[in-house]
Amino acid sequence: MTHANSFHERPLPLFDEAEPVALTAGGKLPSYIKDHRKRLRDRFMDGGAAAIPDYEMLELLLFRAIPRQDVKPLARRLMDTFGDLGRVLSASPEQLLDVPGVGEAVMQDLKIVEAAAHRIARAKVMQRPVVSSWEAVLDYCHTTMAHRETEQFRILFLDRKNVLIADEEQGKGTVDHVPVYPREVVKRALSLNASAIILVHNHPSGDPTPSDSDITMTTQIDDACRALGIVLHDHLIVGKSTELSFRSAGYL
Secondary structure: HHHOOOOOOOOOOOOOOOOOOOOOOOOOHHHHHHHHHHHHHHHHHHHEEEEEEEHHHHHHHHHHOOOOOOOOOHHHHHHHHHHHHHHHHHOOOHHHOOOOOOOOHHHHHHHHOOOOOOOHHHHHOOOEEEEHHHHHHHHHHHHHHHHOOOOEEEEEEOOOOOOOEEEEEEOOOOOOOOOHHHHHHHHHHOOOOEEEEEEEEEOOOOOOOOOOHHHHHHHHHHHHHHHHHOOOEEEEEEEOOOOOHHHOOOOO
């Protein structure tokens, strides 16, 4: 027991030792790997994302960070570790680096892709009327929050024409709780001259059903908003595959 760690003093290999990839003379990829990469790229270009499963999409992302290895084992390892592509991209840098075969280059590339996805989704909703872009709002909330492992509380601030003027994170919490203070919510709305707000938070469990504390907190914020002439349009709870609207469900 005293020297158990001595067996791990040498650096971990990029892939399992049962999965070596011998480069050809000159450090080039073997033809079967090179051909696989070309076939995968061609299939993506011909059929788009729908033509390939998540783990192969992940392979495409890994090609640039790991140009001289077969990345299929690492793609599958990442999928096995985190469950799906969304959770791979939303994993923290520390969590990614804990996976054997993931180095700084892979971790950074994956976080860049995640950030780009968030920006693209956000660009579709900012400075646009919420009524005419509601599906884009739902897509944005799902993209940014559905795969988080802890609760996050966001507020979407709208002007008198229901145009989205700001989107801010109000707080982070644990796996099943995030502290929210009604006074801070309305204070921030007033400082932005917002006429209405939409509350958004995620349930890491994947089930968007509101808890008693969710309902109580929403009622308190609604009361505080009414007192100051601010409209609480909705409270969205983001689950893994769907969202719950307090307004549609009759809680507001």
